[in-house]
Amino acid sequence: MPKINFCPRCAEPLVTTYDGGRDRLACPDSSCGFIYFGDFSIGCSAVVLREEDNVQKALLIQRGQEPFAGTWQLPGGYVEYDELLAVAVEREVQEEAAIEAKVRDVVGFRHMLGGPSSNIYMIFRLDYVGGEPQYDGEETSDAGFFSLEEMKHMVGVQNISRWGIEQALQTSPGSGLTIDKAGSRAQKWLLFGLEDLDPSIWNPTN
Numbered sequence: 001m002p003k004i005n006f007c008p009r010c011a012e013p014l015v016t017t018y019d020g021g022r023d024r025l026a027c028p029d030s031s032c033g034f035i036y037f038g039d040f041s042i043g044c045s046a047v048v049l050r051e052e053d054n055v056q057k058a059l060l061i062q063r064g065q066e067p068f069a070g071t072w073q074l075p076g077g078y079v080e081y082d083e084l085l086a087v088a089v090e091r092e093v094q095e096e097a098a099i100e101a102k103v104r105d106v107v108g109f110r111h112m113l114g115g116p117s118s119n120i121y122m123i124f125r126l127d128y129v130g131g132e133p134q135y136d137g138e139e140t141s142d143a144g145f146f147s148l149e150e151m152k153h154m155v156g157v158q159n160i161s162r163w164g165i166e167q168a169l170q171t172s173p174g175s176g177l178t179i180d181k182a183g184s185r186a187q188k189w190l191l192f193g194l195e196d197l198d199p200s201i202w203n204p205t206n
């Protein structure tokens with residue numbers, strides 16, 4: 001059972017309730033209505049590509065702190081509960097590597113069970129805008145743009161990062177899930193969808 005005993009809203013001891021096809025912990029106070037669905041978290045990371053000497057290179061940072069200190073990974077981190085995904089990933093790239101980049105599309109995501117929470121890890125492709133890689137010597141111990149060939153000779157490049165870079169290199173920018181124009185950063189939601197849908201595929205009357 002999950003390690004939660006009291007209602008986070010009103011501090012009543014939680015009781016087991018059958019809801020939505022399974023037992024869940026819930027607040028006995030019906031005016032409160034809290035139901036514990038579990039712990040969920042969202043991670044995000046950025047594939048920022050830049051061409052150097054006719055070779056596409058991806059931005060990597062080296063972790064300065066545990067866990068996995070010394071390994072190389074895409075810049076990224078956790079999405080704050082009051083922050084939109086696209087804002088979060090652009091912020092992490094700036095904070096971790098001093099690179100300005102703008103979200104282009106989603107090239108993949110991973111859903112993972114078994115950690116402290118059920119985690120979705122989104123991998124975005126970002127367009128490089130400006131800046132040179134920097135690191136702070138604490139959270140990050142190095143940062144730079146590297147080709148897949150160079151990564152073969154680097155120790156500790158995380159597999160999921162390499163996978164994301166390969167996804168980005170094998171597909172054209174904008175072919176993944178892109179921010180729909182119906183969504184706006186001024187609003188509290190973002191809608192991601194595939195572009196260039198041909199209506200005749202799904203609507204034979206057209």
Ligand SMILES: [Zn+2]
Pocket residue numbers: 007008009010011012027028029032033034
């Ligand atoms: Zn409650």
